[in-house]
Amino acid sequence: MDAPASLASLAELCAAPVTPAERAAAVRPLADTLGVMLAGLADPRAADLAATLGLSAEPRRARLPGSALHGAASDVALMAGFAAHLLDFDDDETEVAMAHLSAPVLGAALALAARAETPVAMLLDGYVTGCRMMLALGSMANPALYRAGWHATSALGSFGAAAAAARLLGLSPARAAEALGLAASGAGGPRGAFGGEGKPLQVGLAAANGLRAAELAAAGWTAAPGALFGARGLLGRMTGGALAPLRQPQAFPPPGFVTKLFPSCTATHAAVAELLALRPRMTAPPAEILCAVDPFVPAILIPGLPAGPDAARFSLAYCLAVAARTGALGPEAFEAAAFDADGPRDPEIRALMARVRVTADESLPRGPSGIATGAVVTLTAQDGSRLTGRREAAPGSAAAPLTDTQLAEKFAACLAPVARPSEARALWQRLLSPTDFPSAGALLDALPLALTDRKDPR
Template sequence: MIGITSKLAKFVAETKFTSLPAVAVGEAKKHILDCLGVTLAGSREEPSRIVADFVRESGGNPQASVLGTGFTTSASDAALANGTAAHVLDFDDVSWSLTGHPSASMLPAILAVAEQTGASGKDVLLAYVLALEVAGKLGAGTNPAHYELGWHATITLGSLGAAAAAAKLLDLDRDRTAIALGIGASEASGLRQNFGTMTKSLHAGMAARNGVMAAALARSGFTADRSILESRFGFFNVLCRGVYDEAKIVGHLGDPFDVLSPGVGFKQYPSCHGTHWALDAAIGLAWEHDIAPAQVQAIECIIPDLFAQMLIHSDPRSGLEGKFSMEFCMAVALLDRAAGLRQFSDARVQAPDVRELMKKVKVVIDRESSEAGRTSNFSHVTLRLNDGRTLARRVDVPKGMPECPLTMDEVVDKYRDCAGLVLARGDVERSIDMITGLDEQRDLSKLMNLMRAVD
C-alpha cells in the first residue's frame, strides 16, 4: 500500500501547470508579489545584512541572485539569504493550515532553483502552488500538535514544501521526489523559543536552503528513507508524537489547492499575526472615538490560547521582541494609531510613553475557545477610560485574511511601499508588470536583474 510520503511525491511529480485553476494562478501571483516586496524591504535590516555578508564571504558559484544586494551566489546560499530577508520584518504572508509563513520559507528556494535552471514563469507558479499544497496539507494534518510541541512550522514544514517545489523544478520523478522529502525531513528543525530574535527570520532562510539542497542531492543519487513521514522513527512520530490525520494530508490533494482553501493571508502589520485581530480593534477604536492615551485607564485584550503561545514577550526590549508582544502592540496602537515598520524599532519599544502605557495592558487567555481550532481565532479589546466610559470591539477576521482579503490593488500598493525602499521608482513599476505577468515570462533573468540591481 502506498504511504503518505509516496502519495505526496506522486502528486508533486505528476501535477502539471494546466491542472491549476486560473484563480489559483492569480492568487499565486499576488503572494509572490507580496513576498518579493517584503524581501526587498527586509534586505536592509541588520539580520539580513549579516546573513548576506556571510554568504558573500563564503563565495559560491554565481547561480542565483541575492535580492537588493547586487551580487549572485550559489542557489542554496541565495535561498538562505533571501528567505531570511523575506521573514525578518514579519510582514510576509501567513497560512493557518501551516501555522506559519509559507512564501518566505518556500518562494526563495523556488526563485533560486528557477534562476539556476532557466525555468519559466509558469514553472515557478506551478512549483509555488505545489509547495504551499505540500506544506499546507501537512500542517492541516499535524497541527496543532506539532506546533504546540514548540516547533516553528515555518521551517519544519516549510523545508518539506521547499523540497517538493525544488524537486518539481528539477523535474524529479516520484521516487526521487520522495527521497528529496526524506532529506528535507531530516533537515527540519526550528524552535519557537527563538521568536523575537534574529534566528526566527533565519528559520525561513534555512527552510528555503534545505529545500534546494534536498532536491539537488536527490537528483544526484543521494538516498533517504522513502516513507520518512509515516515511518516508526519518521517525522510524524518524532516531531508530532504520532498525532496526525492522514485524510487531511493526502485525502484531497489539489481539491481544492491550499492556496485557495483555506487560503493564505496577507499581513497589514509587520508583527506576529496573532496581534493583528487586536491591532485592528484597538486602532479602529482609537480613530473612531478620537482617544488620547492620557484618557485610558486600562486596556484588556482577550485572545485564544494559540495567540498566547505565539506572543512570548510581555516585556519586550527590542523591536524584534515587540513583534511578539501584545502589550507593546496595544500601546503603539493607541499612541500612534498605527503599527507600521517605524513602530517596531528598538527606540520605540524603549520610549517612555510606550513603557508607561504597556503597564495598563492586561492580556486574558480564553482557553475554551481555542479548542475549536482556527475558526475560533478572535481578539476582544476593551478600553476603560478615566471618565468612566467603556469602549469595546471584537474582531473575528482581520483585514488580509482569506475571508477578508487584500485586493490586487492593495497588494500592489504594499509592494510599492516596500520595494520602493530599495528600487528606483521605474524599476518598481517594471517589476510589478513582470510579476503580474509571470506566466508569460520565458525565464526569470530580467526580473532578477531588477531585484538585485541595488548595492
C-alpha cells in the same frame, strides 16, 4: 505506529497539475513576498548573513534576487528565505499548515529560477506545489506539531522547499520521494526561537535544506523509507505519534491564508485592526486597553517589555500601544531606533503597555487549527468612556481580504529603502502580469538592488 502515508504517496503531490486558477491566485502572494524579501535584504543583518555565507559579486551558480551577489543555490535559498521572513511581514496560513508558506517555498524556488531561463509559469507551479506540500503535511501533523513547540514554518518548510525544487528541477516522482526523505534529515526549528534572529534564520535554513535535498536526489542520493513517517520518522517524533491520514490539500490559496497588513505576529493582527477601527471614535486618549484572545495565543506571544524589534513583533501589548498612540502599526514601529537596551524608547508607549490587559475568550470561532485568530478589544478612555469591538478574522484573511490599494501601499512601504514610491507602484503593476516577462530570470532582474557587497562592518 502505522505509517499514515509513504514518501511515494507524498511525492505524487510534486507532479500534480496546477490549474490556471491556482496559477493566477499565486500572482499576488508572489509579488507581495518579493516586496517583503527586498525589505529584508535592505536590513543590515542580511548583509551580515551574506558575508558569512561568502556570497560575492563574482558570478557563480546562482544570483540572489534583489542583489548583485552570487553563491551556491542553497545559500541563495537561505538568504531569500531569511530575508522574506526577517520582518515577519510575509504571508501566513493559520489553519492547516499553521505556517508561513511563501518564505521557505519561494526561497528555494527563486534560487533555482534565478539561475536559469525558467518560464514564469514554471516558477508559479513550483511555488504552488511547495505550498501544497506544507498544507498536506500540516493536515497530518497539526495542531500537534505546533502545540508541541515546533515552528511549523521551519519544520514543514523544508518539505515545501524540497517539493518546489523537485518541480523546478523536473524530478520524477521516485526522485521527488527521495528528496522529501532526505529533507527530513535537516528539518526542524523550535518556537522558542520566536523573538530572536534565529526565527528568520531557521526559515532560511529550511529553504536551503529542501533545495539541497532535491539537488542530492537529482544526483542519485536515496533516503531511508522511515525518515519522515513510521515509528522513528521525523513527523512521528515531532508529534508524539499523533499523525492523521494524508489529505489532499484544497485549491490554492487555502481558506486560512493571510496576507499580512502589519509586520508583526499574525496573532496580534485582529486585535490591532480592531483597535485602529475603534480609535477614531474615542473622545479622549486611552487609559486602559483590554484585549481578549484565544487561550492559546499568549503561548505564541512574548510577555514583558520587548528588548528590541524582533521581540516587539511578538508583544501584543507593544503592538496595541503603538497603534493606540500613533494610529498605525507599520515598519517604523520596529526600527532599531525605537528601542533602548531595556525596551521601547518612547515613554508614552511604555506607560500605555503597562495598561494593556490580556484575557482569554473561549467564544471566538476556531477553525481546524483549534486556535482562534480573532480578538475582542475594549478601550477605556481617560474621560471614562468605553468602546468595545469584536473582530473574528485578521485583515488579509479570506474573510477580510486586502484591497489592491492596500497591497500596493504595502509593497511601496517595503521598497521605501531602495525605490521611490512611483517606482514601487510601477513595479507592483508589472509584477501583477508576471507572464509578460520572457522568463522568471527577467522578472527577478526587474527588482531593484536592495543588497550589495558589504564594504564595512557594522
